Amino acid sequence: MTERGSRNIILLGAPGSGKGTQAARLTERLGVPAVSTGDIFRANIAEGTALGKEAKGYMDRGELVPDAVVIAIALDRIDANDCRNGFLLDGFPRTTEQADALDRHLAAAGRGIDGVLLLDVPTEELVRRISGRRVCRSCGASYHVTDIPPARAGLCDACDGALYARDDDNEETVRNRIEVYNVNTAPLTAYYEERKLLLRIAASGASGPDAVFADILKALRA
Numbered sequence: 001m002t003e004r005g006s007r008n009i010i011l012l013g014a015p016g017s018g019k020g021t022q023a024a025r026l027t028e029r030l031g032v033p034a035v036s037t038g039d040i041f042r043a044n045i046a047e048g049t050a051l052g053k054e055a056k057g058y059m060d061r062g063e064l065v066p067d068a069v070v071i072a073i074a075l076d077r078i079d080a081n082d083c084r085n086g087f088l089l090d091g092f093p094r095t096t097e098q099a100d101a102l103d104r105h106l107a108a109a110g111r112g113i114d115g116v117l118l119l120d121v122p123t124e125e126l127v128r129r130i131s132g133r134r135v136c137r138s139c140g141a142s143y144h145v146t147d148i149p150p151a152r153a154g155l156c157d158a159c160d161g162a163l164y165a166r167d168d169d170n171e172e173t174v175r176n177r178i179e180v181y182n183v184n185t186a187p188l189t190a191y192y193e194e195r196k197l198l199l200r201i202a203a204s205g206a207s208g209p210d211a212v213f214a215d216i217l218k219a220l221r222a
């Protein structure tokens with residue numbers, strides 16, 4: 001179980017469960033960087049790198065990028081200097097192989113995971129949320145056309161950046177992403193429960209992002 005002051009945290013949850021939304025709040029509160037493998041891939045796609053070209057096909061179909069690729073990228077990022085006092089993992093690990101590799105890598109450095117936040121949201125709400133999601137091209141802030149609208153349509157409240165809908169946010173791809181989550185990633189719930197690290201957070205619509213954040217802080221005793 002996480003103790004006050006612990007900093008190596010995983011955000012686990014289906015597509016649209018609010019991992020990115022909560023990571024943005026937590027990174028500010030805890031003072032540790034958020035590491036999103038999805039954001040790393042999207043940045044590489046935007047820059048046209050070899051990694052971006054490899055990842056794009058998988059992402060557009062709503063499939064997982066192969067373990068070997070993701071593991072190398074994620075572990076390398078965790079070893080960066082800014083993660084030495086902790087990190088928030090958003091979207092990694094997503095398979096048992098990734099979780100095992102993370103465990104081994106941290107253990108070899110005398111480190112470990114302090115808590116795994118599972119954001120629990122019903123499937124139909126996930127589809128509705130993602131279909132209405134808009135993301136800021138400049139700072140990555142996440143909005144929803146009706147639930148969490150920006151003050152000015154199409155523009156980010158925080159930085160005036162342009163808002164866009166992600167390529168993989170169409171309904172067909174979203175349903176596949178959720179299916180892939182249920183098959184490959186949901187087993188990690190039991191994996192971390194066995195290790196007494198899992199913290200379940202009810203993150204559905206009745207509670208907006210701020211209420212979910214308050215529950216997360218309580219669970220982390222932060």
Ligand code: AP5
Nearest residue numbers: 015016017018019020021037038065091129133143208209
């Ligand atoms: P990734 O970018 O990680 O996408 P995802 O897991 O599908 O999750 P999302 O980013 O869609 O949702 P989120 O949980 O961050 O929700 P958000 O906060 O935006 O991965 C994309 C792809 O990259 C994968 O499909 C795969 O191909 C590849 N990939 C990445 N990592 C990989 C890995 N480890 N292994 C293999 N492949 C990998 O919120 C969603 C919406 O809901 C927003 O509109 C938001 O404003 C709204 N919202 C948030 N909270 C609330 C609330 N409490 N109430 C109402 N609305 C809310």
Ligand code: MG
Nearest residue numbers: 019020021038
């Ligand atoms: Mg996200």
